[in-house]
Amino acid sequence: MAPDYKVKYDKREVHLRQMSLVRETSTLLSKELKLEFRQLYALSSLMLYAVSTCMVVYMAFHEMEPLEWVTILWIILLFASLNAVGKSFWQEGNGRNYYYYYLCSPLAIILSKIIYNCLLLLAISFITLAIYSLFLGNPVENMTLFGLSILLGATGFAVNFTLLAGIAAKADNNATLTAILGFPLIIPLLGMVIRISKNAVLGVESLNTNRDLMMTASMISIAFVLSLVLFPYLWRD
């Protein structure tokens, strides 16, 4: 029998459950991180992906206008993120998913996946930025704002793509489906972060920057809350 979470708990038990959610999440997260550090599969393959794409862009352009520079960087980050997050669920076989199902709550699973993907994408984004700047120079005027836009972008990609990876994992043909489902959904967010980072590159002092940052953050929070609410339904089979 699967554990039934709908049983009524008294206050102490509720407290214990919350504790166990934190514990389950951190255990799962540390498992993901350990796995990553032992195999170094995701990080190294994505590093290689970043280097080879930057090479391709460099060979194609040699020199770029600042606005082209931002746009191409975001396209590289978008594809790298989709590749990185897209496989978060189908990497583990069906059997192991059932095992998790008996062990912990779906909330712990989605939380740990989202946090792990956030960390992974942040690492990849900043590494890609470094490699990209090495090849193609760095025209950014306002580096703080630019870093903030990359931070928001990576978090947003991680949050949105994690739930979509879960959806695509339930429908067996994964890679294409994740892209079909993910790209239209991510466009508003991508548009916002590209705007912010364009301002950062040109060093434009825009009155709208704060509003844009807040709006991007709230779009990400909505997607985050929605993922937490919806994932338990997806997970139950």
Next chain:
Amino acid sequence: MSQSLTNRLLLAKWWKIVAIVLMCYTLTAGLLMPVPKLDILNETIRNAYFHVPMWFGMMLILLMSLIYSIKYLRTGNLRYDYVAIEAAKVGVLYGLLGLTTGMIWAKFTWGAAWNGDPKQNMAAIAMLMYLAYIVLRGSITDQDRRAKVSSVYNIFAFVALFPLLYIVPRLTDSLHPSSGGNQGFVAYDMDGWMRLVFYPAIIAWTFLGLWVASLNVRATYIEEGISLES
């Protein structure tokens, strides 16, 4: 209780009669009643009766699809899932018709069918999102799993629709009435005569879409052997 409400509405006649009457009214009055004479717009202002209701209808029908997806996730009853998908299909149809009527209008007033206007782009992306929903359903054969997975995506997509259609286009300049620096139709040129046609037109198009969806739902129920009475 709500189950029987769905069935009662599927079988009820009154709103289909309302749809027919208001549709006839919209088509005749929309083409014949007087409209304000404005530069550039001229007679194309009548598109307000056909283009704008497409978006109202689309949003209302997609909202219905969302409500039925939530109902499915709460109850696990497949009937609700069939309503959700048929409503979404009509929503996509209305979206495509909205894009087409908008493009015809843009050809006459803006000079080209596709000007890369933010509203046009965003509407096209919204269509991609819902077409992906239909593709997602096609890729899963198991009924219960398909219903569950696609309901989750439907809810996620609907929430993503709001920044897409209403917030992001307002941030950038647009030629479209009611966005950017331009005022809406309602604000500056819709006089009493136009309102007399415009509001009934919205009801007519929405009910017509619901009718199409309800027929498809009933066809699916017959295919799946689900009875309406129970």
